[in-house]
Amino acid sequence: MSTLAVVARVCLVVLFPFSGLDKIVHWDKAMEQAQSSPLGGARAMLIAGIIIEFATPVCIVFLWHPVIASLVLAAFCVATAILFHPFWKFPGFWSGGNAEGAAHFWDFLKNFGLVGGLLLVVAGSLATPAPAAHHATPAAHTPARVSPKANTRHAP
Template identity: 55%
Template sequence: MLSWLDLVAVPLLAKVCLVGMFPLSAYDKVVHWDEARAQAATGPLPFPGLLLVLGIVVEAVTPVMIVTGWYDRAGAFVLAGFCAVTAVLFHRFWEFPRFWSRDGEGRAHFWDFFKNFGLVGGLLLVVIGGGYAPASEVVRHPLASGPQAAPTQP
């Protein structure tokens, strides 16, 4: 028999861990508007102020959608797109010749780029996920493979 821990607590905790930084990031952009706008202006797109406002809305609203389950797949899809676009437009590590060196200017961009795509992967799992493996089953068989999607019938 599945427990509340299996059905609610662990999936909720996983979602909070996945998206918990985004509302804090939105708040940081509001509090440090000038710095955030200056960073947005470094990208190739026009209207950095408008982009910043849109980013704040995405970072504030979509995590709530994901955690509450209200159109969570749509919210995860939008947030995954936001993370991918942010990585490609604002963390262009390849533009720095010494990005891999210890004191290279692009090193932080390198890691931010790949962290963003790690988030994209987690968010896409919310989009396509469906059911979760019960926490009690994971505890009983911690090294077993996760649930696989059922094949569709022709």
């Protein structure tokens, strides 16, 4: 993997472990936000979010099941955007009169920007041949040679 690809993957996911750490350090505030979701199970949701935010970036950077990790993290970003950044619920948002609605709008779009980057990781991972194929010898890619004697017919 090229240095550029490593740097790109790190830049794409670097915020997630810090976000997970923030949830641990500020557990009560994070729990309050999780409880604002229309879904139940705030504690389980918060713990799952922390695990996702710590585990998937490592998988993505070190290419350990990067497709699965990227899809899980992308789904997490979509869910977070819809559940916790519903900019459309703030009256006056479109008229520019609601700063809270505008902040949610930008956070919503940032989440989907991350989704796009994660889907590029998926696309790149699916398009890249397996690492072993890069190390194969040229002889492995050439047709087998048949000696001229092997192709001759034997008379009865």
